[in-house]
Amino acid sequence: MSSAHKQKSVFVGSFVHSKSLEVLEVLHDLAVFVDEKGVIVAIEEHCDKQQALQVIAPKLGWTIGDVSVRVAAPGQFFFPGFIDTHIHAPQYPNVGIFGKTTLLDWLNTYTFPMESSLSSISKAKRVYTRCIQRTLSHGTTTASYYATISVPSTNLLSDLCLTLGQRAFIGRCCMDSLAPDYYRDESAATSIADTKATMDHIAKIDPTNALITPIITPRFAPACTRELMHGLGALQKETGFPVQTHISENKNEVKLVKEMFPGFESYTHVYDGHGLLTPKTILAHAVHLTEAEVDLIKAREGKISHCPCSNSAITSGTAKVRMMLNKGLDIGLGTDVSGGYSPSILEAVRQASLVSRHVAMEGDDDSKLSIEEVLYLGTKGGAKVVGLEDKIGSFGLGMEWDAQLIGLGNVPVDVDQDGIEEESPVDIFGWENWEERIAKWVFNGDDRNTLAVWVKGRLVHERK
Amino acid sequence: MSSAHKQKSVFVGSFVHSKSLEVLEVLHDLAVFVDEKGVIVAIEEHCDKQQALQVIAPKLGWTIGDVSVRVAAPGQFFFPGFIDTHIHAPQYPNVGIFGKTTLLDWLNTYTFPMESSLSSISKAKRVYTRCIQRTLSHGTTTASYYATISVPSTNLLSDLCLTLGQRAFIGRCCMDSLAPDYYRDESAATSIADTKATMDHIAKIDPTNALITPIITPRFAPACTRELMHGLGALQKETGFPVQTHISENKNEVKLVKEMFPGFESYTHVYDGHGLLTPKTILAHAVHLTEAEVDLIKAREGKISHCPCSNSAITSGTAKVRMMLNKGLDIGLGTDVSGGYSPSILEAVRQASLVSRHVAMEGDDDSKLSIEEVLYLGTKGGAKVVGLEDKIGSFGLGMEWDAQLIGLGNVPVDVDQDGIEEESPVDIFGWENWEERIAKWVFNGDDRNTLAVWVKGRLVHERK
Numbered sequence: 045m046s047s048a049h050k051q052k053s054v055f056v057g058s059f060v061h062s063k064s065l066e067v068l069e070v071l072h073d074l075a076v077f078v079d080e081k082g083v084i085v086a087i088e089e090h091c092d093k094q095q096a097l098q099v100i101a102p103k104l105g106w107t108i109g110d111v112s113v114r115v116a117a118p119g120q121f122f123f124p125g126f127i128d129t130h131i132h133a134p135q136y137p138n139v140g141i142f143g144k145t146t147l148l149d150w151l152n153t154y155t156f157p158m159e160s161s162l163s164s165i166s167k168a169k170r171v172y173t174r175c176i177q178r179t180l181s182h183g184t185t186t187a188s189y190y191a192t193i194s195v196p197s198t199n200l201l202s203d204l205c206l207t208l209g210q211r212a213f214i215g216r217c218c219m220d221s222l223a224p225d226y227y228r229d230e231s232a233a234t235s236i237a238d239t240k241a242t243m244d245h246i247a248k249i250d251p252t253n254a255l256i257t258p259i260i261t262p263r264f265a266p267a268c269t270r271e272l273m274h275g276l277g278a279l280q281k282e283t284g285f286p287v288q289t290h291i292s293e294n295k296n297e298v299k300l301v302k303e304m305f306p307g308f309e310s311y312t313h314v315y316d317g318h319g320l321l322t323p324k325t326i327l328a329h330a331v332h333l334t335e336a337e338v339d340l341i342k343a344r345e346g347k348i349s350h351c352p353c354s355n356s357a358i359t360s361g362t363a364k365v366r367m368m369l370n371k372g373l374d375i376g377l378g379t380d381v382s383g384g385y386s387p388s389i390l391e392a393v394r395q396a397s398l399v400s401r402h403v404a405m406e407g408d409d410d411s412k413l414s415i416e417e418v419l420y421l422g423t424k425g426g427a428k429v430v431g432l433e434d435k436i437g438s439f440g441l442g443m444e445w446d447a448q449l450i451g452l453g454n455v456p457v458d459v460d461q462d463g464i465e466e467e468s469p470v471d472i473f474g475w476e477n478w479e480e481r482i483a484k485w486v487f488n489g490d491d492r493n494t495l496a497v498w499v500k501g502r503l504v505h506e507r508k
Numbered sequence: 509m510s511s512a513h514k515q516k517s518v519f520v521g522s523f524v525h526s527k528s529l530e531v532l533e534v535l536h537d538l539a540v541f542v543d544e545k546g547v548i549v550a551i552e553e554h555c556d557k558q559q560a561l562q563v564i565a566p567k568l569g570w571t572i573g574d575v576s577v578r579v580a581a582p583g584q585f586f587f588p589g590f591i592d593t594h595i596h597a598p599q600y601p602n603v604g605i606f607g608k609t610t611l612l613d614w615l616n617t618y619t620f621p622m623e624s625s626l627s628s629i630s631k632a633k634r635v636y637t638r639c640i641q642r643t644l645s646h647g648t649t650t651a652s653y654y655a656t657i658s659v660p661s662t663n664l665l666s667d668l669c670l671t672l673g674q675r676a677f678i679g680r681c682c683m684d685s686l687a688p689d690y691y692r693d694e695s696a697a698t699s700i701a702d703t704k705a706t707m708d709h710i711a712k713i714d715p716t717n718a719l720i721t722p723i724i725t726p727r728f729a730p731a732c733t734r735e736l737m738h739g740l741g742a743l744q745k746e747t748g749f750p751v752q753t754h755i756s757e758n759k760n761e762v763k764l765v766k767e768m769f770p771g772f773e774s775y776t777h778v779y780d781g782h783g784l785l786t787p788k789t790i791l792a793h794a795v796h797l798t799e800a801e802v803d804l805i806k807a808r809e810g811k812i813s814h815c816p817c818s819n820s821a822i823t824s825g826t827a828k829v830r831m832m833l834n835k836g837l838d839i840g841l842g843t844d845v846s847g848g849y850s851p852s853i854l855e856a857v858r859q860a861s862l863v864s865r866h867v868a869m870e871g872d873d874d875s876k877l878s879i880e881e882v883l884y885l886g887t888k889g890g891a892k893v894v895g896l897e898d899k900i901g902s903f904g905l906g907m908e909w910d911a912q913l914i915g916l917g918n919v920p921v922d923v924d925q926d927g928i929e930e931e932s933p934v935d936i937f938g939w940e941n942w943e944e945r946i947a948k949w950v951f952n953g954d955d956r957n958t959l960a961v962w963v964k965g966r967l968v969h970e971r972k
Contacts, residue, residue, distance in 0.1 A: 137935070137937050137939075139935075139948065140934075140947045140948040140949075140950065140951030140952050141944050141947050141948065142947075143879075144878065169923070170919065170923050170937070174928075174935055177923075177928050178935070181927075181928060356866065357862065357865065359865045359869060359876065361869055362869065385951035385952065386951070386952060398859075401820055402820065402826070404823050405823060405825055405826065412608050414607075414608065415607075455634065455638050458634075459633070459637040459641075463641060463969065464645060469955065470604075471600075471601070471642070473635070475601075476605075483604045483605050483606075483607075484604040485604075487604030487849035487850070488603055488604050488849065490933070490954065491933065
């Protein structure tokens, strides 16, 4: 761990975060004080750097020399770290590669061969390190990862997240059915034993789950026997760890589940019937759910990961986010690398906006999501989905400092015809209000605008 | 003009370009020789830098000392410059700012106030310079621009394109009806006279239209009286210059046209009835056309600018590109800044792929566009739309050198845990074939991968 992690810090300037689904709060001249544990211990309004250090720090009993200070320049702002509620780390090398496939042929053509190959520890190290570096550089401070079926390489993913400082849920993929011979758990019993082995590893490296938490990961119903799902449901009850899986992504998949599990009323009932639909369950995609299924998920307090990039790329469908929000479900965003083509949650934010407009064009004009709403999904909504809304996703006393510093580009008044000097894809002319600046960031911003990233107070990424 | 423009050049390495809608050709060890006029005068296969300079250059009668050489490093490739067949330069400051509006309220809320304000020459200079710099940096070598109604600021846009080296069609916006009082041509007569004034200016600064060409630009039927449209139709016949306008973008707009022009069978018939539907006419959007309208456009050899970013962002609809391609129409891509949120044609390429999948999800599975097809639309297809398919859009003897050099990022075998050194959003691990590399570029690439850009042989952008 870097020394920055152990240091008291104060962050001064403009802050933007979601107060609720509809309200994005913009605060200026704020100072946020973060202790050695990464916890926000004071927030002061109408405060500048000098006052923060000379008046407030001493009140906290802090010695000025021990405090690191980061001031957001005018126009820059601190924003909560993004939360990726659904990402497959081993598929990272395949981003953008999907051809004209849909889910079931995509799995066999691109996904299973790549995941299987990551039983090689050296290859896994290269792929996972780059995946974590990339997602950190895009401002993802928390990720809920699917790994592979391999225990050693799943453990490596846990180790790397801890070393590189990304908050993560790590799930060994459980799949003992309907997958190719070369990439399948031997039996329900080995699948559960191997999963426990990855939990034991995390218990050793991060005993309090301060940063890394195991997540029980039945790949999806078609890839699991009933025995395995029952066993994983029992393991959830025993350990209290969260669950993640896929649901109702693709019409052929829904049909397949109906055929494979004839005794169940719906796809959702399959998970519910095996103890896998809990308040700690993250269901990814949820494209073709019936209203009755949404009601059942709501009754069980299950969570939804919306993956717009993936749903469009591999032609799965358009998730009805407004309908699910209106029903009271908690929803976050997932990149779903590599069904999704981008490791960036900002891209998922953008596509969530665009896809909601496609739903509107299908006839439901109310379905359009605002900038405020899509940013909520990528932060505070995601925090609720991973069960950490009291710690991350927005700024507040007692919460942890998972944040990114955002900077946009300024167009000089006398433009230089030699070219563009600044490394920002967003151009601010100076007359834009804050609402407009944030819209420009959402629609044209990228990792170049994420100047620095912190997790639990530790600086984990900074643009050079 | 820079001295590079006057120099003989040779480009050596890998080249990628569209042979047809379906076929993207990848060629290695090629040398392309470009003369002082920017014309490709020789293409040599199985050639390296040494052979190009020592064997081929002398055969062309070139002295080695006069020749500039650019070698694409392994993995890099030369690609035709992108062609933006529909972009509003004065709306550039509004990229990403559209809220929940649709076309008609979007025009009044965001667009007309911004365009009107660019009658200020100093503001226009700042906005247009940055717009041209940005689009060049994204690899746009040709743009078909809408300016504003102001003659001096439209002339400034022509001047700046010439100075900065972007091939451009420049259209003064003609609108003498249904626009706000503060931003409307006084009459059909002044609209036509002002348009001629911008044509005269271009005749002075670029008499042969080597780089800059006027384009007759009735904004769209609802903003034009019949007198104005008749006058512009006659002006087209008289001058032979191309025409650009909008068509059938939004359902309320289609309804409005039906009400305003009761004697006409369809929106397309309105343009046809005023001499504005010609083989040199670029029709932007074409979202809600009937098949009969598509047939009429085909009969007149009119061209289509597909603007997927804009059509999704302001909830216009999904253009039926496959249907129009099957009917034999020529189609290119437009950013439609700022109905479209991005100045990048690569983003339009990406969204053309995704939107075609939304059309597939509406029921027509055949509508999905391949990587080859969307890249064709952004280059060779666009060249046909602007009537320059014999000069630009692909590489060939006698064509002009409008090109970009693309470089992707390589992930080191021993990844450095300190972070990502290279400035590329695309990660190549080394096992990807060329088809996969190009897919990764299309889905995760941006202006950082456009290392250098040439128009007519002149280097107009280079990343530092």
